Amino acid sequence: MSRKSTGIGDPAGLIAHLWMPPTSNAGRTGLTVAKVTAAAVELADAEGLEALTMRRIADTLGVGTMSLYGHVIGKPQLVELMCDLVAGRLYSGSDLPGSAATWQAGVRQIADRNWEHLISHRWLAELAPGRPVPGPGATGKYEIELAPLDGIGLTDVQMDLTLGNLLGLVESAARWQIGLDRLRAASGVGDADWWEQVGPLLATAMSGHHFPLAGRVGAAAGEHYQASGNPLEQLRFGVDRLIDGIAELIGTIGPR
Known part of the structure; x- marks a missing residue:
């Protein structure tokens, strides 16, 4: 399930907007909660959370800023709605992880789709972990992503822990990639x-210091990556090791 939260101060109001949105037709402005949320996602995707203000959203929709407050309480609630909206879109129109040939393939599919999801909606990486209020989008995503782990020998809690670690x-890898992309764009300099x-400046500064393991491994890694690192390769290595660990665990507690 989503691990993000904006620290919303009105959980009852948020739950109502997530699970029981108004069913009446849009008023004179043509606004609905869904329309406001979709416009906010589009703006954040293009310019990040810093650009996301109620005024900017209102300008995008061609309405007065105060018109938005009849649909959402404010930015914190709106960001929660945005998170749930994009979570609900993640597996739309695609093969589901539970339909993969093996549970391992399903786990890798979850990792790949969430990587694409975070790189597409980079503003998600700006949100701090907290106490999310799950909506239909996040809950549906959770349901879909648990499916390949169900029935393989894990307890329910172990299923949740496995998905959380994945x-x-x-x-972590997406945050690193996003940070690298921002540095490259800001500096105009490739790795x-x-x-x-x-390199030469660092070699001079480190002269006289002895770090045999760091020197050997760092040189090998730098030669391999041709950069300071590769977030996607690190992710895939970590996912493979997680799969190895789960396979060993279920091998000790019963058949798949």
Whole structure:
């Protein structure tokens, strides 16, 4: 399930908006909660959370700012609605992990789809973990992602822990990738050129210090990546090791 939260102060109001949205037709402005939320997602995808203000959303929709408050209480609630909206879209129109040939393939599919999800909606990585209020989108995502883990020998709690660890690996790698992309864009310098500048300076600064393991492993990794690292490769390595661990666990507690 979603691990994000904006610290919303009105859970009852949020739950009502998530699970019991108004069914009446849009008023004079043509606004609905769904329309406001979709516009906010589009703006955040293009410009990030910093650009997400009620005024900007209102301008996008061609209405006055105060018109939005008849549909959402404010930005914290709106971000929660945005999270749930994009969560509900993640597996729309695609093969589901529970339909994969093996549970291992289903786990890898979850990792790949969540990686694509976070890279597409980079503002999600800006949100701090907290106490999310799950809506239909997040709950549906949770249901779908538990499916390949069901019936393989894990307890219900172990299923939740496995999925949580898997999504944590994805989020960590995606945050790193997003940070790298921002640095590259801001500096206009690629990794190889950056290292050509930094490498000699660092070698001079480290002269006289002895780090045999760091030197050996760092040199091998740098040669392999041709960069400071590769978030996606790190993610796939971590997912494979998680799968190995789960396979060993279920091998000790009963048949698949």
